[in-house]
Amino acid sequence: MSVKTITMTEEQIRQLEQRLSKAQKRKTPPYARYQYQTSECVITAYESGKVVFQGEGADFYAQGWETAEPDARAGRFPQAGSDEVGTGDYFGPVVVCAALVQKEDVPLLAQLQVTDSKALSDDHIRKIGPQLIERLPHSLLILNNSDYNRVHERDNMVAIKCKLHNQAYVHLRRKAQGLPDNIIIDQFVQKKSYYRYLQRQDEVITGIHFETKAEHTYPAVAAASVIARYAFLRCFDRMCERYDFHFPKGAGKQVDTAIAAFVSRHGKEALYQVGKLHFANTKKAL
Ligand code: MN
Numbered sequence: 652m653s654v655k656t657i658t659m660t661e662e663q664i665r666q667l668e669q670r671l672s673k674a675q676k677r678k679t680p681p682y683a684r685y686q687y688q689t690s691e692c693v694i695t696a697y698e699s700g701k702v703v704f705q706g707e708g709a710d711f712y713a714q715g716w717e718t719a720e721p722d723a724r725a726g727r728f729p730q731a732g733s734d735e736v737g738t739g740d741y742f743g744p745v746v747v748c749a750a751l752v753q754k755e756d757v758p759l760l761a762q763l764q765v766t767d768s769k770a771l772s773d774d775h776i777r778k779i780g781p782q783l784i785e786r787l788p789h790s791l792l793i794l795n796n797s798d799y800n801r802v803h804e805r806d807n808m809v810a811i812k813c814k815l816h817n818q819a820y821v822h823l824r825r826k827a828q829g830l831p832d833n834i835i836i837d838q839f840v841q842k843k844s845y846y847r848y849l850q851r852q853d854e855v856i857t858g859i860h861f862e863t864k865a866e867h868t869y870p871a872v873a874a875a876s877v878i879a880r881y882a883f884l885r886c887f888d889r890m891c892e893r894y895d896f897h898f899p900k901g902a903g904k905q906v907d908t909a910i911a912a913f914v915s916r917h918g919k920e921a922l923y924q925v926g927k928l929h930f931a932n933t934k935k936a937l
Pocket of ligand 1: 734
C-alpha cells in the first residue's frame with residue numbers, strides 16, 4: 652500500500668473536497684477536516700493542512716497537488732499574522748495585533764531582527780516598533796484594564812482573545828482592502844473552539860491557519876507580536892507615570908506585593924484600572 656502526504660493551503664483543501672464529490676465521505680477522524688474513500692484510496696485532510704492519501708490509488712489521487720510543498724506557507728506572501736501580549740501579565744492591558752507582510756518587506760524585517768517578541772529585549776522592541784508600525788498595514792487592539800475587567804464578567808480569557816483576533820482581522824481587511832489567503836494565528840486554542848467562540852459575531856474571518864509557536868516561523872506573526880508588545884510597553888510606561896508606581900510584569904510573587912502596595916497608596920477602586928482582577932494574585936494580595 653502506498654501513502655503520500657502533501658501540505659496544502661485552505662483553498663486547495665476546499666478544491667480537493669469539491670473534486671471528491673463522488674467519493675464516499677467517512678466519519679471525520681480527530682484533528683481532521685474531512686475523510687473520503689474511493690475504491691482505491693482513503694484521503695484525509697487534517698486541520699494542520701496536511702493531506703494524507705492512502706492506498707493503491709494514492710499516487711493517482713495526489714497527482715497535481717504536489718506543487719503545494721510542505722512548509723511552503725511560511726514563505727508565501729502576502730501573509731497576514733496575529734498575536735497577543737499581556738495575557739500573562741497581571742498589570743497592563745491585553746493587546747492584539749494583526750499585521751500584513753509583503754515579500755518586499757522581508758529584507759527590512761530581517762534587518763530589524765524581527766522575531767518572537769518574547770525573545771527580544773524591551774529596548775530593541777522600543778527601537779523597531781515604530782518602524783514596523785510605519786511600514787506595515789496593521790490593526791492594533793488594546794483592551795485596557797477596566798474594559799477587560801468588565802468584559803471578563805461575561806467572557807473568559809480565551810473568548811476575549813478569540814474576539815480580539817477576529818476583530819483585528821476585520822479591521823485589517825478594511826484597512827488593506829482585503830486579506831491574503833495566507834493568514835496565520837499563533838495558536839492559543841483549537842481551531843474548532845476558536846470559531847465556536849465567534850458564533851455570535853457579526854463578521855467572522857475564516858480560512859485561518861492555526862499553528863503554535865508561529866512567531867518563529869511566520870514573518871507576519873513575528874511582526875504582529877513585536878507591534879503588540881511595543882504598544883503594551885507604551886501603555887505600561889504611561890501607567891507607571893500616571894500612578895507614579897513601579898508595576899512589575901508577569902504574575903509572580905512580586906506582583907502580589909505590588910498589589911498590596913498599590914492599593915494602600917491609591918485605593919482598591921484604582922486597582923480596577925490597572926490590573927486583571929480575576930487573576931489569583933488579587934486574592935493572595937488582599
Ligand atoms: Mn502568542
